[in-house]
Amino acid sequence: MYPIVDHEVLAPRVHRLRVKAPVVAEKAKPGQFVILIIDQKGERVPFTISDWDTDAGTVDFVFIEVGKTTRQLATLQPGDTLLSFIGPLGRPAEVDHYGHVVSVLSGYGIAAMVPILKALKEKGNTLTTIVQAPDAERLFGQKPLEELSDTVIWALGTKGDGMMESTTVAMRKLLNQHPKRRIDRVIAMCSLCLMRVLSEMTRPYAIKTMVHLTPVMVDGTGMCGACRLSVGRTNRFACVHGPEFDGHEVDGWEVLMARRCTYADESILQQGFQCRGCSQW
Amino acid sequence: MTDEKETKGAPEKKPKLNLNRVEMPKQSEHERRHNFDEVALGYTWEMAKEEASRCIQCKKRPCQQGCPVNIDIPDFIAALQRENMEEAAKVLKRKTSLPGVCGRVCPQELQCENACTLNKKGAPVAIGRLERFIADWERTQGSATMPEMAPSTGKKVAVVGSGPSGLTVASDLAIFGHQVVLFEALHVAGGVLMYGIPEFRLPKEIVQREVQYVQSLGVDLRLNTVIGINYSLDELLRTDYDAVYLAPGAGLPKFLGVPGENLNMVYSANEFLTRTNLMKAYLYPEYATPIKMGKKVAVIGGGNVAMDAARCAVRLGAQEVYVIYRRTRAEMPARLEEVENAEEEGIQFHFLCNPTAFLSDGRNNVAAMELIRMKLTEPDESGRRRPVPIPGSEYILDVDTVVVSLGTSPNPLIPSTTPDLNVTRWGTVVIDERGRTSKARVWAGGDIVSGGATVISAMGEGRIAAASMHEYLSNGQKKIIPPSPQKDDDKTE
Ligand SMILES: Cc1cc2nc3c(=O)[nH]c(=O)nc-3n(C[C@H](O)[C@H](O)[C@H](O)COP(=O)(O)OP(=O)(O)OC[C@H]3O[C@@H](n4cnc5c(N)ncnc54)[C@H](O)[C@@H]3O)c2cc1C
Ligand SMILES: Cc1cc2nc3c(=O)[nH]c(=O)nc-3n(C[C@H](O)[C@H](O)[C@H](O)COP(=O)(O)OP(=O)(O)OC[C@H]3O[C@@H](n4cnc5c(N)ncnc54)[C@H](O)[C@@H]3O)c2cc1C
Ligand code: SF4
Ligand code: SF4
Ligand code: FES
Numbered sequence: 001m002y003p004i005v006d007h008e009v010l011a012p013r014v015h016r017l018r019v020k021a022p023v024v025a026e027k028a029k030p031g032q033f034v035i036l037i038i039d040q041k042g043e044r045v046p047f048t049i050s051d052w053d054t055d056a057g058t059v060d061f062v063f064i065e066v067g068k069t070t071r072q073l074a075t076l077q078p079g080d081t082l083l084s085f086i087g088p089l090g091r092p093a094e095v096d097h098y099g100h101v102v103s104v105l106s107g108y109g110i111a112a113m114v115p116i117l118k119a120l121k122e123k124g125n126t127l128t129t130i131v132q133a134p135d136a137e138r139l140f141g142q143k144p145l146e147e148l149s150d151t152v153i154w155a156l157g158t159k160g161d162g163m164m165e166s167t168t169v170a171m172r173k174l175l176n177q178h179p180k181r182r183i184d185r186v187i188a189m190c191s192l193c194l195m196r197v198l199s200e201m202t203r204p205y206a207i208k209t210m211v212h213l214t215p216v217m218v219d220g221t222g223m224c225g226a227c228r229l230s231v232g233r234t235n236r237f238a239c240v241h242g243p244e245f246d247g248h249e250v251d252g253w254e255v256l257m258a259r260r261c262t263y264a265d266e267s268i269l270q271q272g273f274q275c276r277g278c279s280q281w
Numbered sequence: 282m283t284d285e286k287e288t289k290g291a292p293e294k295k296p297k298l299n300l301n302r303v304e305m306p307k308q309s310e311h312e313r314r315h316n317f318d319e320v321a322l323g324y325t326w327e328m329a330k331e332e333a334s335r336c337i338q339c340k341k342r343p344c345q346q347g348c349p350v351n352i353d354i355p356d357f358i359a360a361l362q363r364e365n366m367e368e369a370a371k372v373l374k375r376k377t378s379l380p381g382v383c384g385r386v387c388p389q390e391l392q393c394e395n396a397c398t399l400n401k402k403g404a405p406v407a408i409g410r411l412e413r414f415i416a417d418w419e420r421t422q423g424s425a426t427m428p429e430m431a432p433s434t435g436k437k438v439a440v441v442g443s444g445p446s447g448l449t450v451a452s453d454l455a456i457f458g459h460q461v462v463l464f465e466a467l468h469v470a471g472g473v474l475m476y477g478i479p480e481f482r483l484p485k486e487i488v489q490r491e492v493q494y495v496q497s498l499g500v501d502l503r504l505n506t507v508i509g510i511n512y513s514l515d516e517l518l519r520t521d522y523d524a525v526y527l528a529p530g531a532g533l534p535k536f537l538g539v540p541g542e543n544l545n546m547v548y549s550a551n552e553f554l555t556r557t558n559l560m561k562a563y564l565y566p567e568y569a570t571p572i573k574m575g576k577k578v579a580v581i582g583g584g585n586v587a588m589d590a591a592r593c594a595v596r597l598g599a600q601e602v603y604v605i606y607r608r609t610r611a612e613m614p615a616r617l618e619e620v621e622n623a624e625e626e627g628i629q630f631h632f633l634c635n636p637t638a639f640l641s642d643g644r645n646n647v648a649a650m651e652l653i654r655m656k657l658t659e660p661d662e663s664g665r666r667r668p669v670p671i672p673g674s675e676y677i678l679d680v681d682t683v684v685v686s687l688g689t690s691p692n693p694l695i696p697s698t699t700p701d702l703n704v705t706r707w708g709t710v711v712i713d714e715r716g717r718t719s720k721a722r723v724w725a726g727g728d729i730v731s732g733g734a735t736v737i738s739a740m741g742e743g744r745i746a747a748a749s750m751h752e753y754l755s756n757g758q759k760k761i762i763p764p765s766p767q768k769d770d771d772k773t774e
Contacts, residue, residue, distance in 0.1 A: 023506060024511075026511075026567070027510065027511060030554060037468055041561075041568045041569060042569050043560065043569035043570040043571075044468075044560070055667070069569060070567055081716075083468060084468035084504070084505050085505065086468070086505045086506075086507065088510065089507075089510070096597070113601075114765060160510060166629060182284045208487045210369050218555055218556060218560070219466075219467065221466055221510075221556065221694070222532075222692070222693070222694065223532040223551055223555070224534065224535060224549060224552035224555050225534040225535070225536070225548075225549035225551060225552055225691070226548075226549075226552045228536075229543065230543060231661075235407065235538075237545070240694075254645055255543050255545070255645050257645075258544070258545040258645030258646065259543070259544075259643060259645075261545075262447065262545055262573055263548070263573065265572055270629055
């Protein structure tokens with residue numbers, strides 16, 4: 001059993017949980033995830049590790065209430081326990097000295113990218129961070145992003161306070177300055193559709209673009225093949241070979257998105273499942 | 282009972298020899314298509330007595346030799362004949378901690394029963410059914426027979442993987458007096474017995490009872506712990522453990538590698554069965570894990586896994602279930618009993634054909650598959666008739682769900698994080714005749730070594746390795762191992 005030691009509401013329907021799991025905390029690296037099960041009848045559901053404390057033996061993750069499991073998680077309080085908490089799963093994000101790194105975050109990525117940004121900062125990279133949120137009220141986790149980034153661009157769905165309107169416009173502007181103001185790498189943890197669009201935007205510039213993919217998963221250890229996708233014409237399992245992949249090598253985004261929406265009818269509340277132009281809608 | 286075997290012409294000297302086995306009652310086809318309850322219902326006391334009475338107690342014990350874990354079959358049957366159930370259970374437990382499992386899923390027709398003397402003249406003694414009967418009796422009895430435990434040796438062993446092979450080694454070594462920690466990556470112990478083989482063939486409660494029995498021997502079960510991620514093998518050896526047994530199984534699903542195989546609603550058997558069995562998707566929404574399935578389900582493959590997937594699909598409500606196999610019924614690797622069960626449940630078999638592509642409905646869901654007809658060649662030197670495609674014979678079959686059940690390969694995680702562990706080019710771990718790997722203090726067995734075999738062979742290999750490990754641990758011949766040259770902190774790939 002894995003006790004919950006802290007629960008913070010960050011914004012409407014956005015929560016941070018801190019779980020006691022020393023075995024996971026000991027090995028965690030930026031960009032890895034856990035799979036948890038709430039109780040005997042629960043589903044195995046993946047979440048990206050947003051922080052950890054090896055000494056205290058705790059692991060944090062931030063989640064958005066979208067469906068059955070996440071809504072149930074939102075009701076848990078310190079003292080409650082989780083049946084299962086397996087990790088750290090997946091390969092850590094690639095981190096090195098690249099130069100100028102532009103990252104794009106939305107949703108839980110706003111929190112889950114923080115460990116990666118920290119590691120990139122430690123390697124001496126210059127960081128430009130584009131943050132997308134539906135509106136200022138639903139934005140959270142600004143502080144660490146401001147501290148770590150050299151520049152933060154707030155891309156909010158509604159206009160105001162000098163904030164930009166859309167992530168792609170912000171990205172376009174940055175790309176227009178390239179290579180005068182060189183971009184050495186792009187890393188994205190946001191919706192699948194946006195990651196796909198970003199990959200297409202950077203392709204002509206040959207700027208390496210890493211995307212954090214989230215297909216449906218079951219075991220998370222390479223046993224079920226639910227998370228498979230084609231990368232560079234070979235079949236890869238996101239849970240063991242990813243979740244970070246080179247966006248320019250991901251083929252078959254359409255198929256990936258369709259598979260990701262397999263259970264869309266069970267989770268119609270999820271806005272991410274109803275994107276305009278998506279093959280599924 | 283029913284006459285099924287022909288005995289005409291056999292010179293019948295001993296008139297007492299009963300050549301027909303007692304049939305085991307089953308749930309009717311109509312009924313069982315709609316539930317996940319066990320299909321085979323087990324013997325009653327009278328049936329078991331009658332069947333046990335058929336055994337002639339052969340001096341040479343051929344049946345025992347046919348059993349990979351060498352169960353004292355004549356002895357447990359003799360105990361049954363004397364109506365001494367406790368004794369029968371004790372005899373079984375001497376050689377297996379999983380009789381309730383083996384009695385149900387062993388391919389007995391190839392093993393103990395194949396070797397039975399009566400098999401020459403009629404139907405062999407139904408050893409598996411009797412084994413199951415005793416295990417079920419013991420379970421409903423409440424208290425399990427406890428073996429005699431050796432005093433503690435102070436040695437500590439790690440067993441990786443809680444499938445049948447790991448459970449066997451864990452219980453054997455615990456009985457020998459060693460301290461055993463059993464690591465399991467999933468949230469439940471049992472391996473394929475829990476996530477693969479369906480409830481209607483092997484009720485999960487039975488597996489869990491047997492897991493609890495192993496725990497009652499003092500085995501420390503640590504769920505949710507992945508070796509190769511949470512601890513590397515070298516780390517185990519360097520820290521607490523005197524020896525390690527590797528039994529992580531063969532869990533990596535194989536795919537055909539044809540176009541369209543990643544379309545939505547094309548499952549691997551592992552995903553389909555894990556959702557259904559381990560996560561109990563058939564009880565959705567009471568259980569939170571969903572499984573989506575259409576009306577026309579094609580299962581690709583001809584082994585036990587394919588039969589299980591097809592029979593799960595029937596129970597989940599598919600209107601039509603096809604099994605697509607590239608050879609003929611005679612070559613199917615699945616147990617005959619399960620093929621017959623599948624046929625009774627209305628599953629349609631398509632032989633001599635193989636998928637060449639999966640076609641989309643335009644929204645990336647599978648809508649049909651293209652198949653090519655196959656023919657069998659003349660037997661080659663190995664005696665096998667290879668299937669070859671007939672050019673130009675492609676045709677289309679409409680389906681809305683596909684389950685690819687081509688089998689699995691060994692789990693690569695531990696070999697890939699342990700550079701000095703010898704593996705073959707198929708990824709199986711290399712062992713010697715006593716279960717030792719190329720790495721000192723490390724033994725292995727089960728599907729990680731065979732690449733995929735049976736529950737009982739996984740147990741048999743475990744038994745051999747456990748004896749070898751015990752010998753090593755008792756002789757105290759703890760070799761000085763040079764420290765591993767690499768830091769294994771970041772070998773999580
Ligand atoms: C590697 C990885 C990391 C993730 N990290 C986070 C995180 O840090 N924070 C966070 O809020 N979410 C994260 N997600 C998404 C999260 O797993 C889903 O939001 C969650 O599964 C929704 O479950 P639910 O029962 O509440 O929703 P439901 O809509 O009821 O779920 C229905 C089904 O769809 C699947 N599913 C639904 N949404 C997703 C999704 N986005 N990705 C994959 N499968 C999905 C579920 O497993 C379930 O089977 C991550 C996903 C992956 C694969
Ligand atoms: C659907 C299906 C039906 C079958 N039907 C039959 C049948 O009727 N009769 C029969 O005799 N055989 C049958 N088999 C084969 C049989 O189940 C296997 O041969 C047997 O289970 C192998 O046992 P094992 O202990 O080697 O591995 P497994 O049963 O595969 O167990 C391995 C365990 O190790 C765990 N593990 C893996 N990696 C790690 C790690 N790194 N760290 C910690 N734990 C790990 C896994 O989660 C798993 O629990 C069937 C197999 C399948 C898939
Ligand atoms: S374990 Fe299997 S092979 Fe051995 S006696 Fe029992 S059923 Fe037969
Ligand atoms: S071979 Fe058959 S008849 Fe002979 S002892 Fe074994 S089970 Fe009994
Ligand atoms: S989630 Fe099962 S293989 Fe990746």
